[in-house]
Amino acid sequence: MPLPxxxxxLAVFAMGTSEFMLVGLVxxxxxxxxxxxxxxxxxxxxxxxxxxVGAPLMAALARHWPVRSSLLGFIIAFAAxxxxxxxxTSFPVLFATRIVAALANAGFLAVALTAAAALVPPDRKxxxxxxxxxxxxxxxxxxVPGGAVLGSLLGWRATFWxxxxxxxxxxxxxLGGIPAGRTPGTGGDGPALRSELAQLRRPRLLLVMGLGAVVNAATFASFTFLAPVVTDTAGPGELWVPVALVLFGVGSFVGVTVAGRLSDRRxxxxxxxxGPLLLLGWPALAVWADRPLVLFSLVLAQGALSFALGSTLIARVLHEAGGAPTMAGSYATAALNIxxxxxxxxxxxxxxxxLGNRGPLWTSGLLVALALLVAFPLRAVITARSSGEVPRPSGKIPG
Structure with a gap:
């Protein structure tokens, strides 16, 4: 994989930390x-x-900007x-900064997803x-755990800094690693914005976006309310909440890494x-949530399976949106965040x-079941090579 x-x-890491850190700072x-x-x-x-809102809006605004300048501008806005x-000391101001940060994050991720797809051959997206x-x-x-510790020691403002x-x-x-050039597909021979937006009428694109959104909804339904499951249902104490979050994160990293090697070919x-393993895991976690050892083991497994399936579906969004080279990343970002x-x-x-604290776990299971009821009969359609994909002659961002 290219160094850029x-x-x-690295930038996604900083932005991801910000997105999730409020769980421990509220x-x-x-x-x-x-x-x-x-x-x-x-x-x-x-x-x-x-x-x-920001993913399609920022991607549309930045579609004719140089890639490096777009990414740098979004990072600076995010930091500011x-x-x-x-x-x-004003809550309305803090609220406004979260919206600005989210818009910058969405714009960065939308452009970065498109740029990442352009840095590699189509079969390595x-x-x-x-x-x-x-x-x-x-x-x-x-x-996120580091932010929680920093917030506990130095106050929540230190985490923002x-x-x-x-x-x-x-x-x-x-600045040093992304080549200067325009977003793929822009310039004189690039498709018009109306043409790229028209890709959203393609049933296969809408299908994979919807499935990706449902699987991600299942993931965050439980991840968001994992802390009370650990402290109240399992009962090992608050100090074990960061352990559960880290285990889920380790699992998600493994899932993304393994799926990344399979999602293009298989x-x-x-x-x-x-899919079926993920479906079985959520009810199992709900049933045995009062057993700490089983809970932590299943949290690790569900993190891996959730991100393996979710990232594969989001990769299919990028494949299906090949006819929208500057907006594809925003479609994937929107699906994730919906x-x-x-x-x-x-x-x-x-x-x-x-159901109490176990309710979100059962919710995740139902959402995954819904996704699989749609995905399995249409598996051949979902995984087929997209007719809307635009082949790229090289793995470089066009200048």
Whole structure:
């Protein structure tokens, strides 16, 4: 894999840390800004909504900009939003910075996904996506627990400053490692924006986007509410929450890495094997959530299976959106974040039922079942070579 891919992954790591770090910071933000915990929790929703809206919007705005300048601009905006967030005493300002950060994150990821696909031959898009998404998985392993520890020791503002600081090496990496040139497909011979948006009428593209969103919704339905399962249902104590998060992150890294080597050549195998195992894992986790050893083992396994299946489906989005070379990354980003926003909302409704803390785990199982009911009969359609894919003569970003 080309070195620029790993430099892009470094920036994704910083942004992934920011996206998930509020899970451990909300209790500290609320009293500091004199707001309720519920109000502080809306900062997470603000980020998710910004990601969903920002992906296509930012990609459309940046489609005629040089790739390196686009990525660098998004990183600088992201860092600035965190610097402002770190010093403000106003909740509305902090809320606004989360939206700005999400827009910058969405724009970066949309352009980075497209750039990553252009850096490699078409038959290695899955591996390129795996490298890029490894930044997110490493964020769950190192960044989020590290942010929680830093927030506990130095206050939540220190975590915001740390994320801003992480953007510096990422910016230098983009500046030194990404070749100067325009986003693939732009320029005189590039398709018009209307033509790229028209790709969204293609049933196969909508199918894989929908399946990717549902699987990601299942993942975040349980990941978001994993802490109370560990502390209340399993009962080992709050100190074990970071352990569970790290295990889930380790599993997701393994899943993305393994699936990245299979999703280009054998996506059908990933769906056929990983899908049923993922489906069995969520109910098993719900049933045995009160047994810490089983809980932690299944958290590791579900992290791997969730990201293996999810990243494979998102790779199919990039394949199916080959006729939209500058917007394909935004379609993949939108699918990911629609799932990340909707999954926790659905899961939250189960917490007040008789299912209690296990409700989100059952929700994840039902969502995966829904995805597989659609995916299995259409597996040949999902994994076939896309008629909308535009072959690339080389693995370089066109200048």
């Amino acid at each position: 891919l790993y430099l892009l992954a 209790p500290a933000i609320a009293p500091d800004l004199d707001i309720t915990v519920g109000a502080a929790g809306t900062l997470t929703s603000a980020f998710a909504i910004g990601m969903i 939003a965190h610097a402002v967030g770190a010093v403000t 899955g591996r390129a996506l795996a490298v890029l998404l490894s930044g997110v998985t490493v964020a769950t392993i190192v960044g 740390a994320v801003a600081a992480l953007c510096l090496p990422a910016a230098l990496g983009v 996506p059908d195998a990933v769906i056929a094997v990983g 799932g990340a926003a909707v999954g926790p909302l659905i899961a939250a409704t189960t917490l007040t039922t008789a």
